[in-house]
Amino acid sequence: MEKQDLDWETLGFAYQPCSYSYTCRYEDGAWGEGSLTTDHTIRVSECANIFHYCQEVFEGLKAYTTEDGRIVCFRPEENAARMVSSATRLVMPPFPKERFVEAVRETVAANASWVPPFGSGAALYVRPFMIGIGETLGVRPSDAYEFRILVTPVGPYFKGGVTPIRLVVSDYDRAAPHGTGAVKAGLNYAMSLWPYEMAHAQGFDEALYLDAATRTYIEETGGANMILVDAEGRLVVPQSKTDSILPSITRRSIIRVASELLGLEVIERPVAYAELGEFAECGLCGTAAVIVPVMSVSDYEGDIVFNGGSDEIGPVLGRLRETLTGIQGGSIEDPFGWVFEICPADGEEA
Secondary structure, eight states: OOOOSOOGGGOOSOOOOOSOEEEEEEETTEEOOOEEESOOOOOOOTTBHHHHTOOEEEOOEEEEEOTTSOEEEEOHHHHHHHHHHHHHHTTOOOOOHHHHHHHHHHHHHHTGGGSOOTTSSOEEEEEEEEEEOSBOOSSSOOSOEEEEEEEEEEOOSSTTTTSOEEEEEOSSOSOOTTSSTTSOOHHHHHHHHHHHHHHHHTTOSEEEEEOTTTSOBEEEESSOEEEEEOTTSOEEEEOOSSSOSOOOHHHHHHHHIIIIISOOOEEEEOOBGGGGGGOSEEEEEETTTEEEEEEEEEOSSOEEEOGGGOSSOOHHHHHHHHHHHHHHHTSSOOSSSOEEEEEOOTTSOO
């Protein structure tokens, strides 16, 4: 199979239309058959629910070319399950898990020429999403929905790849206690745009949010979960007391890699901002970033510096990242059954 003529190693994290998207509509109480489409636009009424009451949920995963030439995705069934949870919270009809995984397989396979080659540092980003398309003037759930999957080749989420980044504590809150912080919905990300732009204007890479109730505990940034390594080399994963942190699939995978493959002790607990300076390493994790080291966190009064201010990833986070990406890329055996094959290597039978 011939790949697209792209400079794979210089790709940024931006949208580029590919050959096919996937679309399926929910009308009259049932999901339709669904199909691939070459039309990358959505046509809906100006009174569609999405524009007024923001019924929208989405997911993000990646397709990779492995070292032996296969095209694979990483744990798509977990994305399917999380979208069901998100949709249920926003009173949207869940797209069936089995159909979600099959739709991902079909869409990636149809766009196989857009999956970057192994070793390029790039991947095919897969964005399933669902919106309310029924006309709703009054405040109520939509009666019609569209589920779609778009794909686009991307490079690193942060321009520097694994170069350590700088965070600043936001004066704003990302999610209210018992709100929608654990839901992967556009409404949560819209709230983070202003703090993100403020952080960038001040020379930082991202904004870090504290819990909205007490503003004493670490939660996450606008686009990724936080992970920490203490002085004893233990992995510490910040938890929320009010279910306001997004349940990252990458974070859950890191926890298992740490404890079951690398023999690290893992502690999941609320982490107070006041103790942040006691940690040796800090990082952000998520589908787009995988693991990106954090060099420092500022609260306008001073900087908390990790890993001695090094411009390289720390030893523990480095091992975690190398192992997880090795499993995803096929250079390390997958002991968990996480790698989902989309296409066999050229010359192999499916």
